Structures are given as structure tokens and as C-alpha cells.
Amino acid sequence: MTDVLRILVAPLVWLAAFSGVYGLHGVGCAFGWADVELLSISLFRVALLAAWGAAVLLQLSLIPTLGSNRFGSAAPFVRRTSVALAWVGLVATLWTLLPVAVMSACD
Amino acid sequence: MSALRRHRRLTAIWASEPGWKGWFSTVNHTDVGRMFLATSFFFFLVGGILAMLIRAQLATPHSAFAGPEVYNQLFTMHGTIMMFLFAIPTFEGLAIYLLPKMLGTRDLAYPRLTAYGYWCYFFGGGMLLFSLLAGIAPDGGWFMYPPLTGPIYSPGINTDFWLIGITFVEISAICAAVEFCVSILRYRAPGMSLDKMPIFAWYALVTSLMILTGFPPLILGSVLLEVERAFGLPFFQAELGGDSLLWQHLFWLFGHPEVYIIFLPAAGVISTVIPVMCRTTLLGYGWVVAAAVALAFLSFGLWVHHMFTTGIPHMGLAFFSAASTLVAVPTGVQVFAWIGTMWKGRPELHLPMLHILGFFVTFVMGGLTGVMVAIVPFDWQAHDTAFVTAHLHYVLFGGFVFPILAAIYYWLPLFTGRTRFFKLGELAFGLIFVGFHGTFLAMHWVGLLGQRRRIETYDAEAGWTTINLVSSVSSFVLAIGLAMVLLDVLLHFVVAVRGRRNPWHAGSLEWAMPAPPPAYNFASLPVVETRDPVSSDPHLAVRLARGEGWLADPALDRRETLTVEPSSGTPEYMVIYPGNTRLPIVFAAITGLFFLSLLIKVYWLTPIALAGIATVGWRWVWSLAQPVDLGPQEAGRGERLPVSGETDRAPGWWGSAFLLAADATFFGSLLFGYAFLWTVAPGWPPPELLEPSLLELGVGLAGALVASIGMRIAIRGNRSRGTGVAGLAVALTGTAAAALAVASLMIRVPAPAGHAYDATLFVLGGYALFHAALAGLMQTFLIVRVRRGFTSPARRAEFPIVCLWADYLALVTILVLVVAHLPGWLA
Amino acid sequence: MFAGATLILAFVLVLLALAFRPRSVPPDERGQTRFWIIGLGLGFSMTILAALLAYGLTVGERLLPRDSAETVAVRAVAERWSWSFGYEELPGHVTENVLHIPAGRPVDVAITSVDVVHSFWVPRLAGKLDAIPGHVNVLRIEADAPGTYDGLTAEFNGEGYEEHEFLVIAHDEADWQAFLRGEAP
Known part of the structure; x- marks a missing residue:
């Protein structure tokens, strides 16, 4: 069963990060956080970027973890697949949350 | 024992009752799978007829064929039937029929649940069919946006049929999904490790996990809307603090994964059929598995793309636009893996392959228009026009119907043991292909010209007349093609000649049995060493029939199979199935009575139905009683295995775990709804907050913890002394305390019908109370079990199951009480 | 957009048709995986989609209402x-x-x-x-x-x-x- 979890963990982390950032964005816009500024950068933008960065780091750390002897699977198939999906998680995190860096926040 | 004698003996043990009576008491997956498929194709026919009526109406401008009142029912029911009563049940039926055969086992994990799911589908579908025939069918569009479907603008019973009927049908999807997860992970032939699983099983596993997490938001939405309609608790009315956008979120949180829930099983069929049709193996098996998993997850990040025009901030849309483009990548990986497989082998143009080619053309086009509507500015124009209707038909017909037609023709020889006699299928394929593209290419075009979806007529000056006529005529060509497929299949059952086993020379295990398959599937269970066991051992079928595998000895007259450790496939324990019973149909009928009482608003019947459900449920579980310790049993090949009741992780524990995953998604969606209303809905914060009560909170939290700890004491007591009553009594007390606290919460909610805040708290409390009642019932059951001597240190499997539910109750109680009290404190 | 979609469709159809040509196939599964899955499945799809997404986001951003005295x-x-x-x-x-x-x-x-x-x-x-x-x-x-x-x-x-x-x-x-x-x- 742990093997099934190994396969699912990276996409699960993506899903959590994606929902989390979307939720953070929704809450921030609803409560007008976007208008709070510090040194001409919106604090809200900084928070979104930080959340994105944390998610990317977490995904990055999953790749060697799932490939390691300590945490990775003993079965070669599961190890390969889980590492491949860790890459999927990383790319998905970078790709789908890219808008926090380039889009206007609450328009 | 000779192969023939073993066959007779096993058939006597496994067969259903003869004749039509057998339909009502069968729990065999082959039978139930066939019943599922027959029913779902019946609904395909009904949905198809509705489609024809729609096209007849739109063929000419100002058609007087159907007025808006009828037309609105037509398109709503067409979508509803095709999605909920055709596509999902077809997957369920196909997987129920095939999975145990492909996995090399004798049945699914919970045979009675298989039958129960079927009857829920049957009765629920019957409700919707009745509404259609009586002219009181749902008419708010298949995604049922409130407030249009709310109590004010749809006072009739039409909408209730949808909300209640579909929820009833969803039960069968949830049951099937739980069952598939457990079956695929545990009920496999010995030696079948994860990397040797047939690719279809991977797809079915991924799809089932998606059903478990995708359907609960819709069920929640339906429950909330029905509660609003029937009892006036506002969730979607803006003037009372509700928000119609909440429905859109919940619906599409289900609705987009739904598209992939429909597509993935079809992709599983394609991945199975293409290699066989090309005399090779699937290119990049591991990649395809990874792509399927990635697709499943990404599809949960798409739901807002159905809401691009609702005024969500642009960055919010951008997340979903990005995810919607990214989801095309794993789809692309699969498509190219399939084409690569064709290049790797030597494709032969048999009939299933024709339909696969039809899939490629249609689905790729649907995918390309899908990428277009993923782009926000384009979608702002195309949204809610016939372009979107055309796009979704390309994806669903291309991505589901063509592969299913391929599946029908591919597995028909297994179903019937015959070969086709009349060659109607090839002509039918031509008509379907031409008819489909004629219909929906035209629809893309007219959509770009501005024709909205769901209009019942249009002006001749709009210039759409010719295009619509082309579309309608083509749709009738398509219908004739499908009717010919039906005729072909029916003729096949009647007049075709007996064929040989495994006509396609496929490598998977479903072909290592006689055709049509016997009730027990395999006379002895195979030992799997490769991904294509039949290719690597052409005589496998004969050897299994001779009893050279596991569980070859039918001496004990029991329905036996065995389970394996999920990743390695080493045998773990033996399962003894219950036999034929009418319990499933009775249980489903009583469940139906519950839904019916809500539908026709005869509320005195509701508690009676609930009591009936509890009683039958009790009997259901009670009948699994094992009066004495059996110890390890002979499993063949010189090995002995324990029986499932004498393990810590019995099938019931696994089933509960997966069911709780769905339950937790439901609860999570409810919490999301609470947070969503709080931040987005107009009219918040509410006029009056719940008065925090330390006593209520204290009793509830303590009760929750005691219920959980009590179960652990019970497990330990049973293990050391063979009795867990003391611990169970402690747990029951804790459960009662938790129930008391949440009931008090529900009573103290200021005005459930006055504001969405109060209504949400009331539902949260009700959710926890329901789980307390459930856990209490289980604990009482177990106490009775212990007292009657049906447990022992060895027969311990039921303790961990109840513990799981008690733990979940603890989690729910704590969260509900905390989120209910928090705002009051902070204020 | 429609021209691009037609091109991709044509490309896929040509690949499908070529699968039916008579030939002797070298059993080089590794190379085929690299070509079909990594090259076409991942590389080709991602390049096109990234370009399309960038285009969509920029256009969408430009369509956003900006403050102006004329409004x-x-x-x-x-x-x-x-x-x-x-x-x-x-x-x-x-x-x-x-x-x-x-x-x-x-x-x-x-x-x-x-x-x-x-x-x-x-x-x-x-x-x-x-x-x-x-x-x-x-x-x-x-x-x-x-x-x-x-x-x-x-x-x-x-x-x-x-x-x-x-x-x-x-x-x-x-x-x-x-x-x-x-x-x-």
C-alpha cells in the first residue's frame, strides 16, 4: 500500500498547493489584501510568491526522496513511476501557479 | 479430480439460481456486469431518442415540434441520462464484468455490494425515466444552476427528480468505486505485482479513485439544494447570505473530473485493444500509467474553466487556464504512446480497430477545440454557444463511445463464445463516423456564428437554417448506424456460430477461461509471472482447468478466492464469499423508499425507511458471522492461508478506508462551502453568531477522544482475553457524548432558515450526528457479536473496522465543533 | 488558432496512416519510447501548449478594464x-x-x-x-x-x-x- 502512496504523493502535493494558492488568492482578493503595500510591492503578491516558492521546493525535495533507497520503493517499477510523477508534480506546480508571478492580482 | 468434474462442482457452488429468478438473487460479477451493461445501453437508447427529438426541433427555424416546456426537459434529460445513466454505468458494468477475469480472481471484493449498486442504479434510473414519461422531468439544464432550479423559480417536482434520483444513482458509482479500488489492489492472482497488472486495471483504479473524490462534491451540492428546496435552508439564495456560485463550484468540482472519469476507462480499453490488434505490447507501459495518474490529478485543477464568465479575478482564471492547457500533455503522451504502439507492431484492420481509428480522429479534434476553449479570451466568446456543445460531444463521443464500441466488438467473443456471422458492424461504423462528424462539425460552425446552446428555436434571418438542417440529417445517419450496431449485437447472441477461445490472440487473463465464462471464472487461480500470462503460456487455460493453480479444491463447497499484498502480489489471506441472496435488491428497495419519501414529501415514511435501512444493514453484516476459529486453510500448491475474518486488515477494513476517503471529500467540500460563503457570498458576516459554549465543546471533544480510545482498549482486550466489551462500552459512551454535543449545536443554531451561516452550521452538525449514529450502531453491533461468541482473539477483523469509523467520528466531531465555535470567539 | 489545430490534426492523421505501411520493424523499444513519448508526447505537446498559454494570458491581461478618464x-x-x-x-x-x-x-x-x-x-x-x-x-x-x-x-x-x-x-x-x-x- 505504501507503494501506491509513493505513486500518488507528488500529484497530491500539487493538488494541495494548487488549491491552497487558489484559496489564498480568493481570500486575499475578498478581503482587499492586495491594496496593502510595502516598498511598492503588494504584500499579497509577496505572500502568493512565497507560497508558490514553498510548493516548488517541496516538489523538488520529493524527487530525490522518492528515488532514494531509504524512502523509495524496493520495486523498480514503482520507483521509476513515482520519480516520474514527482517530475510531473514539479512541472505542474511551476506551470499552473506561474500566474502568481505574471498576472495582475485581483482585477 | 478431472477438469470436467471440477467444472461441475465449481458451477454448483458459484452459479446463480436458474432462470429469471436468478436476476434478483445473483451476486456474481459476470451476471451483474451483464445486467449493468444491458441497462446502461437501454439508457443510451433513451438518451439517443431524446437527442433525435432535439435535432428534429432544431432542424428548421420556428419549428412547432416542441414548445419550450417540453424542449427544456428534452435537453436536460438528454445530458443527464447520457452522463449519469449511460456513461458512468457503462464503465461500472464493463469493469464489474472484466476486472476479476483480467486480474485472475473469481469475483470482486464485495459481491453483494455489486448487486446492491446495480439495484440502486436500476431504481434511481427508473425514477428519472418515470419523470420523463410523466412529463415532469427536470428542465433546468443538466448542470442545474440555482437560483433557476431553486424553490422560487422551479417550484415543481421536476428538479427534485434530478437531485434525488441522481443522488440515488450515485450510490452505485460510489459502491462500485470502493469495490474496484479494493479489488484491484488486493484481489489479484498470486504473483501479479503492480507492474504486471493489465493496463485496464490501472485505468480502472485511477478512475475509481477519481469517482471517490469527484462525486462527493456533487452529492453535497444536491443534498444542499434539495434541503433548500424542501426545508427552506438557504445555501444558494443571495438575499439570505447564500450564493449561487457555490453550486457552480461544487458542480464543476465534480463535473470536470467527470469528463476524465468517462474518458479514462475508455483510454484503458484503447490501451488494451491497440496492442492486441497490432500483435505487439503497449509502448511505454510505465509512462502510460504515470500519464493516467497525472491526468487524474490535473483534472481536479480544471473546474473553474467552466466558470470563466462568472467574474472571477483574472489571476484566478489564469491558474485554471494554465492547468487546462497542461492537462493536454498527459493526454498527448497517451495518444503518442498508442500511435507508437501501432508503429511498433503490425496493425490489422479488424472491426475494433476501425472504431479505435474513429476514436483517434474524433478525439484529437475534440482535444484541439478543448485547448481553444481553455484560452480565456476565446472562451468568453464561445462559452454557452453550440461550439461548446459540439466540443463536448467530440470529446465524449470520440473519447468514450468509439472506444466502447471497440470494446463491445473486442470482448463480444468472450461474452458469447461466438464469432460474428453477419458483417453489419463495418457498415455501421461508416454510418456512425460520417453521421457523427456531419452533425457536430456543423454544430461548431453554427456556434461560431453565434447560436447559443439550449435555445428551442431561431429566426430564419439568422442564416443558420442550412447548417442546422445538415446537422439534423447527419444525426439521423448517426442514429441509424448505432441502431445497426444494436442489431448486429443482438443477432450475434442469436444466430452466430460458436467460435474458438481467444480469437484475437490476446495475452491477458480473461482469455484463459472458457467462453462464455463460467460462474467461477478460473477452476484454479493462475500464478502470474509476466504482464501477458496467456501469451507467455498458451496452455494456461488448460492447465488452470486441470487444477494446477491455487484454490483448485472445491471440496468444502465454499466460494473461495484469495487476496494478495498490493504491491508485490504475494498471497495474504483467503476470502470466503457469501452465496446468492435477495438481500441486495431488498436493501436497494428500502434505500429507494427513503429517497422516494423525500421526493414525494411523505416525511412520516422517512424515519421508517431509515430504520429499515439500519435493520437490513445489520442483517447484511451479521450474516458474515463466523462461529468458530478456522485457522489457516489449505490454499493449494502446498500453502496454507488464514481466512479474512482472522486478520487485522480484512476486506471490510479496506472498503471502509476507501469509503471514508469519499466521505472525507464530502466533508471537505462542506467545509469549503462554509469558507467560500464566508469570504465570497453577499450578506456576510451573518447578523447573529452562534453563542460559544464551553460545556458543549468540552463534552463533544472529550466524547470524541473517548470513543476513539475506547475502541483501542477494545482491540487490546480482545487480543489478550478474547473480550472487548469493556472497551466497546467506553467507546459507545464517548460516541453518545459526541452525539449529544453536536445535537445541542444543531438545536442552538439561531435561525437555520434565516441565513446561510445558520443553515451551514445546521448541516455540519447533522453530518456529525449522522456519523455518531453510525458509529454507535457499529459499536452496539460489535457488543452483541462479542456476547454471542462470534469474536475471539483470532476472529478479530471487525474491531479495527469499527475503530476506523470511531476515529473518523472523532475527527469530524472535533472539526465541526471548532469551526462552529471559532467565529463566535473571535468576534 | 484554427490553422494550427488543422495542422496538428493532419500531423496525427499522417502518423496514423504511416503505421499501416508495410515494413520490417526493428525491435528497439528504448528508442521508440524516447521518440514517441518523450519527443512527441512531452516535448511537442508542451512546446505548443506553453506558447498558446502565454498568448492567452497576455491577451486576457490586455482585455482587463484599465482606469481611464474617458470611461x-x-x-x-x-x-x-x-x-x-x-x-x-x-x-x-x-x-x-x-x-x-x-x-x-x-x-x-x-x-x-x-x-x-x-x-x-x-x-x-x-x-x-x-x-x-x-x-x-x-x-x-x-x-x-x-x-x-x-x-x-x-x-x-x-x-x-x-x-x-x-x-x-x-x-x-x-x-x-x-x-x-x-x-x-
Whole structure:
């Protein structure tokens, strides 16, 4: 069963990060956080970027973890697949949350 | 024992009752799978007829064929039937029929649940069919946006049929999904490790996990809307603090994964059929598995793309636009893996392959228009026009119907043991292909010209007349093609000649049995060493029939199979199935009575139905009683295995775990709804907050913890002394305390019908109370079990199951009480 | 976009057709995996999609309403099955099923609904935006030339859906001033 979890963990982390950032964005816009500024950068933008960065780091750390002897699977198939999906998680995190860096926040 | 004698003996043990009576008491997956498929194709026919009526109406401008009142029912029911009563049940039926055969086992994990799911589908579908025939069918569009479907603008019973009927049908999807997860992970032939699983099983596993997490938001939405309609608790009315956008979120949180829930099983069929049709193996098996998993997850990040025009901030849309483009990548990986497989082998143009080619053309086009509507500015124009209707038909017909037609023709020889006699299928394929593209290419075009979806007529000056006529005529060509497929299949059952086993020379295990398959599937269970066991051992079928595998000895007259450790496939324990019973149909009928009482608003019947459900449920579980310790049993090949009741992780524990995953998604969606209303809905914060009560909170939290700890004491007591009553009594007390606290919460909610805040708290409390009642019932059951001597240190499997539910109750109680009290404190 | 889609479709169809040509295949599974899955499945798809996404996001961002002194603000309130329009510069004045705007100037339409979900759509002026009870959504439209533009409701709302339409009249500067003085055309 742990093997099934190994396969699912990276996409699960993506899903959590994606929902989390979307939720953070929704809450921030609803409560007008976007208008709070510090040194001409919106604090809200900084928070979104930080959340994105944390998610990317977490995904990055999953790749060697799932490939390691300590945490990775003993079965070669599961190890390969889980590492491949860790890459999927990383790319998905970078790709789908890219808008926090380039889009206007609450328009 | 000779192969023939073993066959007779096993058939006597496994067969259903003869004749039509057998339909009502069968729990065999082959039978139930066939019943599922027959029913779902019946609904395909009904949905198809509705489609024809729609096209007849739109063929000419100002058609007087159907007025808006009828037309609105037509398109709503067409979508509803095709999605909920055709596509999902077809997957369920196909997987129920095939999975145990492909996995090399004798049945699914919970045979009675298989039958129960079927009857829920049957009765629920019957409700919707009745509404259609009586002219009181749902008419708010298949995604049922409130407030249009709310109590004010749809006072009739039409909408209730949808909300209640579909929820009833969803039960069968949830049951099937739980069952598939457990079956695929545990009920496999010995030696079948994860990397040797047939690719279809991977797809079915991924799809089932998606059903478990995708359907609960819709069920929640339906429950909330029905509660609003029937009892006036506002969730979607803006003037009372509700928000119609909440429905859109919940619906599409289900609705987009739904598209992939429909597509993935079809992709599983394609991945199975293409290699066989090309005399090779699937290119990049591991990649395809990874792509399927990635697709499943990404599809949960798409739901807002159905809401691009609702005024969500642009960055919010951008997340979903990005995810919607990214989801095309794993789809692309699969498509190219399939084409690569064709290049790797030597494709032969048999009939299933024709339909696969039809899939490629249609689905790729649907995918390309899908990428277009993923782009926000384009979608702002195309949204809610016939372009979107055309796009979704390309994806669903291309991505589901063509592969299913391929599946029908591919597995028909297994179903019937015959070969086709009349060659109607090839002509039918031509008509379907031409008819489909004629219909929906035209629809893309007219959509770009501005024709909205769901209009019942249009002006001749709009210039759409010719295009619509082309579309309608083509749709009738398509219908004739499908009717010919039906005729072909029916003729096949009647007049075709007996064929040989495994006509396609496929490598998977479903072909290592006689055709049509016997009730027990395999006379002895195979030992799997490769991904294509039949290719690597052409005589496998004969050897299994001779009893050279596991569980070859039918001496004990029991329905036996065995389970394996999920990743390695080493045998773990033996399962003894219950036999034929009418319990499933009775249980489903009583469940139906519950839904019916809500539908026709005869509320005195509701508690009676609930009591009936509890009683039958009790009997259901009670009948699994094992009066004495059996110890390890002979499993063949010189090995002995324990029986499932004498393990810590019995099938019931696994089933509960997966069911709780769905339950937790439901609860999570409810919490999301609470947070969503709080931040987005107009009219918040509410006029009056719940008065925090330390006593209520204290009793509830303590009760929750005691219920959980009590179960652990019970497990330990049973293990050391063979009795867990003391611990169970402690747990029951804790459960009662938790129930008391949440009931008090529900009573103290200021005005459930006055504001969405109060209504949400009331539902949260009700959710926890329901789980307390459930856990209490289980604990009482177990106490009775212990007292009657049906447990022992060895027969311990039921303790961990109840513990799981008690733990979940603890989690729910704590969260509900905390989120209910928090705002009051902070204020 | 449609040309690109046609090209991709043609590419896939050619690949499919070539699979049927007679040939002897070298059993090099590794190389094939690299070509089909990594090259085409991942590389090809991701390149195209990244370009498309970048394009979509930029265009979407450019379509966002930006503040400008020229902007005219109007209100659109949907109800089954009519639209009423109010004007910031002409308080109290309401027009039924006809929206008056100046041509050549950006107009912000604040859209809401008093009953069910509707959608405001003037195909020739902009994309659609929903009218949702309890919410106000703002859509930027701009008519380049004076004239009449058809508007539609684009979210199914019950039995009168098909007929639920309105008109947008874009005035030249003189007419618009006349409209604002209450000399309604």
C-alpha cells in the first residue's frame, strides 16, 4: 500500500498547493489584501510568491526522496513511476501557479 | 479430480439460481456486469431518442415540434441520462464484468455490494425515466444552476427528480468505486505485482479513485439544494447570505473530473485493444500509467474553466487556464504512446480497430477545440454557444463511445463464445463516423456564428437554417448506424456460430477461461509471472482447468478466492464469499423508499425507511458471522492461508478506508462551502453568531477522544482475553457524548432558515450526528457479536473496522465543533 | 488558432496512416519510447501548449478594464426576461432592453441580476460576463463606430430564454450628449 502512496504523493502535493494558492488568492482578493503595500510591492503578491516558492521546493525535495533507497520503493517499477510523477508534480506546480508571478492580482 | 468434474462442482457452488429468478438473487460479477451493461445501453437508447427529438426541433427555424416546456426537459434529460445513466454505468458494468477475469480472481471484493449498486442504479434510473414519461422531468439544464432550479423559480417536482434520483444513482458509482479500488489492489492472482497488472486495471483504479473524490462534491451540492428546496435552508439564495456560485463550484468540482472519469476507462480499453490488434505490447507501459495518474490529478485543477464568465479575478482564471492547457500533455503522451504502439507492431484492420481509428480522429479534434476553449479570451466568446456543445460531444463521443464500441466488438467473443456471422458492424461504423462528424462539425460552425446552446428555436434571418438542417440529417445517419450496431449485437447472441477461445490472440487473463465464462471464472487461480500470462503460456487455460493453480479444491463447497499484498502480489489471506441472496435488491428497495419519501414529501415514511435501512444493514453484516476459529486453510500448491475474518486488515477494513476517503471529500467540500460563503457570498458576516459554549465543546471533544480510545482498549482486550466489551462500552459512551454535543449545536443554531451561516452550521452538525449514529450502531453491533461468541482473539477483523469509523467520528466531531465555535470567539 | 489545430490534426492523421505501411520493424523499444513519448508526447505537446498559454494570458491581461478618464459607467440589471440599464452620468434614468453608449469610448458595464443567473453578451463588442444575483461583475466594452449592436442573454434561464435579447445603440458624440441631456432618441 505504501507503494501506491509513493505513486500518488507528488500529484497530491500539487493538488494541495494548487488549491491552497487558489484559496489564498480568493481570500486575499475578498478581503482587499492586495491594496496593502510595502516598498511598492503588494504584500499579497509577496505572500502568493512565497507560497508558490514553498510548493516548488517541496516538489523538488520529493524527487530525490522518492528515488532514494531509504524512502523509495524496493520495486523498480514503482520507483521509476513515482520519480516520474514527482517530475510531473514539479512541472505542474511551476506551470499552473506561474500566474502568481505574471498576472495582475485581483482585477 | 478431472477438469470436467471440477467444472461441475465449481458451477454448483458459484452459479446463480436458474432462470429469471436468478436476476434478483445473483451476486456474481459476470451476471451483474451483464445486467449493468444491458441497462446502461437501454439508457443510451433513451438518451439517443431524446437527442433525435432535439435535432428534429432544431432542424428548421420556428419549428412547432416542441414548445419550450417540453424542449427544456428534452435537453436536460438528454445530458443527464447520457452522463449519469449511460456513461458512468457503462464503465461500472464493463469493469464489474472484466476486472476479476483480467486480474485472475473469481469475483470482486464485495459481491453483494455489486448487486446492491446495480439495484440502486436500476431504481434511481427508473425514477428519472418515470419523470420523463410523466412529463415532469427536470428542465433546468443538466448542470442545474440555482437560483433557476431553486424553490422560487422551479417550484415543481421536476428538479427534485434530478437531485434525488441522481443522488440515488450515485450510490452505485460510489459502491462500485470502493469495490474496484479494493479489488484491484488486493484481489489479484498470486504473483501479479503492480507492474504486471493489465493496463485496464490501472485505468480502472485511477478512475475509481477519481469517482471517490469527484462525486462527493456533487452529492453535497444536491443534498444542499434539495434541503433548500424542501426545508427552506438557504445555501444558494443571495438575499439570505447564500450564493449561487457555490453550486457552480461544487458542480464543476465534480463535473470536470467527470469528463476524465468517462474518458479514462475508455483510454484503458484503447490501451488494451491497440496492442492486441497490432500483435505487439503497449509502448511505454510505465509512462502510460504515470500519464493516467497525472491526468487524474490535473483534472481536479480544471473546474473553474467552466466558470470563466462568472467574474472571477483574472489571476484566478489564469491558474485554471494554465492547468487546462497542461492537462493536454498527459493526454498527448497517451495518444503518442498508442500511435507508437501501432508503429511498433503490425496493425490489422479488424472491426475494433476501425472504431479505435474513429476514436483517434474524433478525439484529437475534440482535444484541439478543448485547448481553444481553455484560452480565456476565446472562451468568453464561445462559452454557452453550440461550439461548446459540439466540443463536448467530440470529446465524449470520440473519447468514450468509439472506444466502447471497440470494446463491445473486442470482448463480444468472450461474452458469447461466438464469432460474428453477419458483417453489419463495418457498415455501421461508416454510418456512425460520417453521421457523427456531419452533425457536430456543423454544430461548431453554427456556434461560431453565434447560436447559443439550449435555445428551442431561431429566426430564419439568422442564416443558420442550412447548417442546422445538415446537422439534423447527419444525426439521423448517426442514429441509424448505432441502431445497426444494436442489431448486429443482438443477432450475434442469436444466430452466430460458436467460435474458438481467444480469437484475437490476446495475452491477458480473461482469455484463459472458457467462453462464455463460467460462474467461477478460473477452476484454479493462475500464478502470474509476466504482464501477458496467456501469451507467455498458451496452455494456461488448460492447465488452470486441470487444477494446477491455487484454490483448485472445491471440496468444502465454499466460494473461495484469495487476496494478495498490493504491491508485490504475494498471497495474504483467503476470502470466503457469501452465496446468492435477495438481500441486495431488498436493501436497494428500502434505500429507494427513503429517497422516494423525500421526493414525494411523505416525511412520516422517512424515519421508517431509515430504520429499515439500519435493520437490513445489520442483517447484511451479521450474516458474515463466523462461529468458530478456522485457522489457516489449505490454499493449494502446498500453502496454507488464514481466512479474512482472522486478520487485522480484512476486506471490510479496506472498503471502509476507501469509503471514508469519499466521505472525507464530502466533508471537505462542506467545509469549503462554509469558507467560500464566508469570504465570497453577499450578506456576510451573518447578523447573529452562534453563542460559544464551553460545556458543549468540552463534552463533544472529550466524547470524541473517548470513543476513539475506547475502541483501542477494545482491540487490546480482545487480543489478550478474547473480550472487548469493556472497551466497546467506553467507546459507545464517548460516541453518545459526541452525539449529544453536536445535537445541542444543531438545536442552538439561531435561525437555520434565516441565513446561510445558520443553515451551514445546521448541516455540519447533522453530518456529525449522522456519523455518531453510525458509529454507535457499529459499536452496539460489535457488543452483541462479542456476547454471542462470534469474536475471539483470532476472529478479530471487525474491531479495527469499527475503530476506523470511531476515529473518523472523532475527527469530524472535533472539526465541526471548532469551526462552529471559532467565529463566535473571535468576534 | 484554427490553422494550427488543422495542422496538428493532419500531423496525427499522417502518423496514423504511416503505421499501416508495410515494413520490417526493428525491435528497439528504448528508442521508440524516447521518440514517441518523450519527443512527441512531452516535448511537442508542451512546446505548443506553453506558447498558446502565454498568448492567452497576455491577451486576457490586455482585455482587463484599465482606469481611464474617458470611461463611461453604466449598469445592467438582468431579470427574467428583460434587461434594464442605468447610467452613472444620468442618475435616475433607466432604459428597458436598450443600452445606450457612446461610440469610440470604453464603457464599463456593471452587470448583476435580481433573480437567476444570466449572461450579458454583445458578440460584436466583447465576450460574455455573467449576471449573478448578489454579485456585480464589470465588463469593458467599446464600440468603434456608431450603430446598433445585438445583445443576447447567454445563460439558460428558463422558458423565455430564446427571446431574451437586447439592443446596444452606440451614439456619436453629439447624439450621446443629447442622450445625456435627457433628450432620449
